[in-house]
Amino acid sequence: MEINDLTPAELRVWQAFPRGEAVDFRAARDESAADGADWGPQRTLRATVLRALLLDGPVVGGEVAALKVAGARITGALDLRYATVESVARLSQCRFDDVPDLSGAQLKYLNLSGSDLPGLAGARIRVDGGLRLAKCRFRGPVRLGGAQIAGALYLEDVEITAPEGTEDPVLQLHQVTVGEDLCASRLRTRGEVRLNGATVSGSLRLEGAELRHPGEFVLSAEAMEVGANVLGRRLSAHGRIDLRGARVPGRLDLLHSRLSNPGGTAIRASSCVIGEVWLRRGPRMEGMLNLRRSQIEHLNLAPEMLPDQVRLLDLTYTSLTPHVPPEQRLPMLERDEDTFDPHGYEQLTAAYRRTGDDHAARLVQLAKQRRHRSTLPWYGRLWGHVQDATVGYGFRPMRALGWLLSLLAVGSVAFALHQPPALKAGEAPHFNPVFYTLDLLLPVISFGQEPAFAPEGPQQALAYALVLLGWILATTVIAGVTRTVSRQ
Structure with a gap:
């Protein structure tokens, strides 16, 4: 690209690139990229110019080249498909008119924090450092399926919506590999978040997130593997959460959370292996709770949060808190369909015996015999x-x-x-x-x-x-x- 073809704003960025200097077009620190459609040519950059810089920009000996831009409007589609970018790219608080396409690209580091975008295409992207999308506003789907991120993935305070009629997940993170934490605190989505088969070496953080997709999958994370914890305190989920087959060696923390999917399954965590499950101090769950065939070391479950339908067939747990009378625990076993499951009663009995409460254990066994009696013929x-x-x-x-x-x-x-x-x-x-x-x-x-x-x-x-x-x-x-x- 010839330097004579650049606008004054583009020339300013071009000259700052070789030395990694930052170019800030913002009139105020707190301005929003959502207003970027009104920004004039004095702060408008063509995506083709940015692409040329990232792929074959000028360099200066002894300096580290980097693209650092804040508060710009970027016109045209930033196309880096299957490209290898050796320099750091930071396009914070920018307005993108078209969806950037980073599919299959290999980057050192990418920061789009605070930007406003119509979506993001980044399937199978590879990032040697971190991928920072914090405080971004996406007006369309974010596609990062199969991405490999060596550092952390930052999605704090991100808002993702999609046009009416969009059937694909609004946030696609299936088969993603994250080398550190996946930080999505206060994430706000309107549609499905898909994490099927994802691997997160650190923790998945969803504190204060608001996920909405009523009557449909709101969080699909089948066979997800997390190295530490899934932290979802004060999570608000309107739709179905599916964690079937997930592996969480630490804790699944859902304290103060609101889980709602009336008429369907609120959360399915069947066939999982989890260190601790914390489900307390929140409103009563709306929809079914399914923990069948899971192995949980410690179950911190408040009886008042349990919904009308609970599925606990073959659930195995070592300890159960808080310690409450068996009259408050037995209803969860009786809500598991009409079939008699002796295993659930044995698990509850063992939990009481581990705490030394033999009287409660006997009451559970008595309730088991009474439940079994209802399945016998008249003479039995x-x-x-x-x-x-x-x-x-x-x-x-x-x-x-x-x-x-x-x-x-x-x-x-x-x-x-x-x-x-x-x-x-x-x-x-x-x-x-x-x-x-x-x-x-x-x-x-x-x-x-x-x-x-x-x-x-x-x-x-x-x-x-x-x-x-x-x-x-x-x-x-x-x-x-x-x-x-x-x-x-």
Whole structure:
């Protein structure tokens, strides 16, 4: 490109490039690039001139060439497809009239912070340093699928929207590789954010982000791998979050978050391996929570945030906080469809036992037996009700003593008021109503009273009832104790 063809603004940038000097066209530090459509020729640069500088610009010995421009309007499409750029490029707070195309390009460092763009095409781009897009405003999709960024990717305070009818994700980061953190705090999007298969060596930061795509995928991150944490405190997501198969060795932090997808799935984190999940201090989730088949070391889950539908089949976790009574935890197991999942009850029981709360663990096991009873045929449910009423399936053994004492009192009073006649008057022992009742109630113990006396009429019916109830009580006690001992 001939220097005589340059405008005064372009000449100023051309002369500053060899020494890496910054050119600032801004009238004020706080002006917005969104107003750049009104900027005149005194601060307008052609994209072809910038391309010529980045690919074959002048150099000065002993100096580091760099393109550093602020507050310019850039006309035409900046086309760097599959180009290799050796110098640093910083085009901050600029207005781009057309979508820059950086697909397949290899750059040292790129900074577009604070700029206003109609979109960005950067599929399979390679950046040896960081890619800084903080505070940018995109009026169309940002396509960075397959990008390889050695440093960090900065998306803080970025706003991305797309024209009506756009079906593609507004932020495409699938199969991206980021060598450090992916910083997207306070990111604002209207459409899908796609992170499927992404690899982030550091943390994914989404604190205060606002993601909207009601009724559709708002964040799709299947098989994503993060080296540290996913930090989403005060995240507001209106749509479906999909983390299926993700690997997060640190924590998935969703404290104070608002997750909403009424009539669908609010968050699916199935088949994941996660160090810690924090889901507390926010409003109740709207939509389904799916944690099936995931492995979580520590689950920090507030019962009041759980939605009406929860899927926990084969979920494995080591510890569960906060420590609340089982009455507040059991509903989450009962919301998992109509199928009976014993594994969920066993996990909750183990969590309570690790904290030393054996009473809560027994209550969970009792709830498990009651839930299982609903799946049995009528005769199984009948026997289950008997076991529940008598000994609480073995988890309330003192209830058996209460039944025994009650029946003993009824029988003792009845037989004391009307002593049954002896079979052999001369050979019968002295009648004792208490031990006679015990003889009837306890099937394997004999005090010599029951075979010596023969009740008649109503007393005979009472004797038969006590024998039957004694056998039922003994059988349920044995069944309950056996179940309890085997579980120990």
